[in-house]
Amino acid sequence: xxxxxRTTLVRLGLSQDAATFTTDTMLLDTLVRWRDVHLxxxxxxxxxxxxxxxxxxxxxGNEVRHPGFQVSLFxxxxxxxxxxxxxxxxxxxxPVTPTDITLQWIANHEFFINHVIQAxxxxxxxxxxxxxxxxxxxxxxxxxxxxxxxxxxxxxVPLAYILRDEAAVPLHALDPQANYAGDYIREMICRVAHxxxxxxxxx
Numbered sequence: 001x002x003x004x005x006r007t008t009l010v011r012l013g014l015s016q017d018a019a020t021f022t023t024d025t026m027l028l029d030t031l032v033r034w035r036d037v038h039l040x041x042x043x044x045x046x047x048x049x050x051x052x053x054x055x056x057x058x059x060x061g062n063e064v065r066h067p068g069f070q071v072s073l074f075x076x077x078x079x080x081x082x083x084x085x086x087x088x089x090x091x092x093x094x095p096v097t098p099t100d101i102t103l104q105w106i107a108n109h110e111f112f113i114n115h116v117i118q119a120x121x122x123x124x125x126x127x128x129x130x131x132x133x134x135x136x137x138x139x140x141x142x143x144x145x146x147x148x149x150x151x152x153x154x155x156x157v158p159l160a161y162i163l164r165d166e167a168a169v170p171l172h173a174l175d176p177q178a179n180y181a182g183d184y185i186r187e188m189i190c191r192v193a194h195x196x197x198x199x200x201x202x203x
Contacts, residue, residue, distance in 0.1 A: 002029045004098040011102065012082065013075025018050055021069065025053075031096060034079075035086035043080055047071045078106050084116060085109035088184075091155060092191045094172050111184065119152035149185060153202035160189045162203050167194040 002023045009019035023029040026049065028037075037043055051068045058064075082101060088109070089096045130143035148160040169175075169191050180187040193199065 001098070005029060005031065008098040008101045012078035012106065013072050014050075015069060018069035018071065021050065021053070026050075031086055031098065034083060035090060037083050040080065043076070043083060047076055047079075078103075081106045081109055081113065084112045087155075088112055091157060091193075092187060093169055093193065094177070094191075115184075116156055119156035122150065122152050149189065153198060155192075155198045157188050157192045157198070157202070158185055159202055161192045162194070162199070164189060169193060 006016070006019040006023050009022060010016055014022065026046070028034055028046070037046065050071050053066045053068055055066050056063045057066050085106075086096060128147070130140070130147045132140050132143075145160050145163055148163060149158045151159045153159050153161075175191070177187065180190075
């Protein structure tokens, strides 16, 4: 796993030495550990540590301060997208391996940067609430679902997932991403679990 992950990190823009330092010294050696980097600030601190790590190395027979590694904006951007996309796939209960994470995979998940910003900013006023018509429950239900499709829970999931009829989520192999034709909002509504603290808080 670590070697495959190092190859992925190099593909995303780190040097081979920086990738090795990341997995072997900083112990970010699994996708789960990358997924659990919680905040952008943590990722910035990681990059600072790469650029100016503590400790020394031997150079020409002398012990000198570790010179650090260059980390480009390209690499930082890719790592940010990877972290968010891994969290997204965890919510969707879809597996990801290091070999899945290509530059095209990163490009396909760049939308999630804006999604997170939108989810954090989402608010509702009384004027936004759906109109309830007692004599037309079918249309009222549709209005309610549409309303909560644009409101987001603590993990950035559309709150309409709470309203779906089936709590159980189909196995990944039986419900591939192709079923959603790029509609990631509908995919989250259909696949995020009705369990755990985030669900309890959203509910």
